[in-house]
Amino acid sequence: MAIEIKNLTHIYNKDTVxxxxxxxxxxxxxxxxxxxxxxxxxxxxxxxxxxxLNGLLKPHAGQVIVNGIDTMSKDIKELRKMxxxxxxxxxxxxxxxxxxKDIAFGLKKQFRLPEDEADLRIREAAAEMxxxxxxxxxxxxxxxxxxxxxxxxxxxxxxxxSILVLDEPTAGLDPKGxxxxxxxxxxxxxxxxxxVIIVSHSMEEMAGFAxxxxxxxxxxxxxxxxxxxxxxxxxxxxxMGLSAPQVTYMARGLARIIKGFPSDIHTVDRMVEEIMKVxxxx
Amino acid sequence: xxxxxxxxxxxxxxxxxxMSENAENVEAINGIDLEIKKGEFLxxxxxxxxxxxxxxxxFNAxxxxxxxxxxxxxxxxxxxENTWLIRKDxxxxxxxxxxxxxxxxxxxxxxxxxxxxxxxxxxxxxxxxxxxxxxxxxDFAxxxxxxxxxxxxxxxxxxGILAMExxxxxxxxxxxxxxxxxxxxxxxxxxxxxxxxxITVIHVTHHMEExxxxxxxxxxxxxxxxxxxxxxxxxSDVERIKGMGLDVPxxxxxxxxxxxxxxxxxxxxxxxxxxxxxxxxNLAVNRIGNRN
Numbered sequence: 120m121a122i123e124i125k126n127l128t129h130i131y132n133k134d135t136v137x138x139x140x141x142x143x144x145x146x147x148x149x150x151x152x153x154x155x156x157x158x159x160x161x162x163x164x165x166x167x168x169x170x171x172l173n174g175l176l177k178p179h180a181g182q183v184i185v186n187g188i189d190t191m192s193k194d195i196k197e198l199r200k201m202x203x204x205x206x207x208x209x210x211x212x213x214x215x216x217x218x219x220k221d222i223a224f225g226l227k228k229q230f231r232l233p234e235d236e237a238d239l240r241i242r243e244a245a246a247e248m249x250x251x252x253x254x255x256x257x258x259x260x261x262x263x264x265x266x267x268x269x270x271x272x273x274x275x276x277x278x279x280x281s282i283l284v285l286d287e288p289t290a291g292l293d294p295k296g297x298x299x300x301x302x303x304x305x306x307x308x309x310x311x312x313x314x315v316i317i318v319s320h321s322m323e324e325m326a327g328f329a330x331x332x333x334x335x336x337x338x339x340x341x342x343x344x345x346x347x348x349x350x351x352x353x354x355x356x357x358x359m360g361l362s363a364p365q366v367t368y369m370a371r372g373l374a375r376i377i378k379g380f381p382s383d384i385h386t387v388d389r390m391v392e393e394i395m396k397v398x399x400x401x
Numbered sequence: 402x403x404x405x406x407x408x409x410x411x412x413x414x415x416x417x418x419x420m421s422e423n424a425e426n427v428e429a430i431n432g433i434d435l436e437i438k439k440g441e442f443l444x445x446x447x448x449x450x451x452x453x454x455x456x457x458x459x460f461n462a463x464x465x466x467x468x469x470x471x472x473x474x475x476x477x478x479x480x481x482e483n484t485w486l487i488r489k490d491x492x493x494x495x496x497x498x499x500x501x502x503x504x505x506x507x508x509x510x511x512x513x514x515x516x517x518x519x520x521x522x523x524x525x526x527x528x529x530x531x532x533x534x535x536x537x538x539x540d541f542a543x544x545x546x547x548x549x550x551x552x553x554x555x556x557x558x559x560x561g562i563l564a565m566e567x568x569x570x571x572x573x574x575x576x577x578x579x580x581x582x583x584x585x586x587x588x589x590x591x592x593x594x595x596x597x598x599x600i601t602v603i604h605v606t607h608h609m610e611e612x613x614x615x616x617x618x619x620x621x622x623x624x625x626x627x628x629x630x631x632x633x634x635x636x637s638d639v640e641r642i643k644g645m646g647l648d649v650p651x652x653x654x655x656x657x658x659x660x661x662x663x664x665x666x667x668x669x670x671x672x673x674x675x676x677x678x679x680x681x682x683n684l685a686v687n688r689i690g691n692r693n
Contacts, residue, residue, distance in 0.1 A: 159580075160580040160581075160582055160583075161550045161551045162550055162581045165583065166537055249442065261427075263448075263449045263450035264449035264450060265448075265449050287578075290577055290578055290645070291449075291577045291607070292449065292607070293447075293449050293607050293646050293647065293648065294647055294648035295446070295448060295646035295647070296449055296605060297607075313652065320579075320581060321581070330458075332419065344439065359428065360580055361580070361581055361582075361583065362581040362582075365650055365651040365652050365673060366651045366655060368673045369655070369676050372673055372676075373680060376681060376684070377684070387651050387654045387655050388658070389656065390651075390655045391655055391658045391659055391662070394655070394659060394660065395659070398664070398683050398684060398685070400662070400664055401663075401664065
């Protein structure tokens, strides 16, 4: 089972003067259990693309098939159980009196579960998002920004999606909150084999998290690559409004000075290793 | 207080009142003393919920101190008669560009502020044109704001503030929703305003590369200023910064890790250029093999 996107085209305001092709002829297959970063500048079509995965948007041409279900078919309810969608700033959608009730909301609406099983799943989702038991009876509005966001994501996780799509999940989080969120998502991916798809404008963040990177540019799929290969062509990335990590720029500078120094480094640890090869310890 | 001080906070405390009877007040600012000089570029860092946004709101009289005082350009924010003068001097740009644009056309949006200040129409026209030119958005004067990118919208928001001819601009995570290109666009505008036009800039961000551009960095935690200094001073103590839930630039971390392995590099390297220079120096005295 997988996500198959075939020749997908989506047009906003079709047949009007405002017509805009947001996604143009995109074909890509995402396999079960992958960690995928979909990257692109504002307006590149990345959010439009992922909104097709649970049938929020429908193709104007082409097809999207998720675990065998065509998003144009009538099985939309089934589709939405499989694909959990976390929008930008999901904490703005919190509304319940307690963290527990907020996480439970989607579960109670979508599934008719016995009370004890529901309780188990709610507590499990909270734990997966690193929310402690003491927080469960608090008002979500008393929590910090990072905690609120994790409550909102737990509210999607609790429904047990096999595919989790997150649109800019780290925007506005402090560095620690960001790292913790990525750790939680990696852990869910590892233990439950959940496919995790993250929409982001940061190549740097995705290079640290994803095992596959899709770059969108002007509605088209411009790159389908791995973190290791993504930074081989920095000029191309920059021409698409993206940038490389600071250490990549440092590596490129060093490669000009030192013969044979690798120019495609994108992590701090690798940079440390390579410098140790060329500069002797005092 | 003197004429080189833009904002002065003295022993400031602020709490948010409890929303219900059995809840407690939420302490947000717990005794802050801070002086911001005219023409300074100050970056405020701190984890989510540390009090940065509350502090910003105290700086332009959106909030008033519960205890202590905030002076803006010599005016006490507690005195209601000063409120409008203070907000004219200190403009604020918020995180979400879509929440702060009111006009249907870019130039109308930029005119909104000076209109409210009662500026005569012909003067408004001049200010709108000048402000849009300053942020590089003149070509978009007649656009509908919703057709702009996030970075362009934030530049329009900045132009709207410039049209009120402020002395100080506060940006409360105004770059956090933007892509790398949009962030660069906004930062370039801020640097230009600060370096070439003498406007005081207070910038709240989670991006450490942006903090490196500041004259001074202040770290807020639990409603207090817990560290303050030049970017080099702040980021050189990597463990302390990480302990505050923050991060350092990647380049700084590279040298920090190398030093832990026995190297003796400086600990305050922030930029790629500085990094290349220091590696070059070490290659010259310490070459190994024939790799060079």
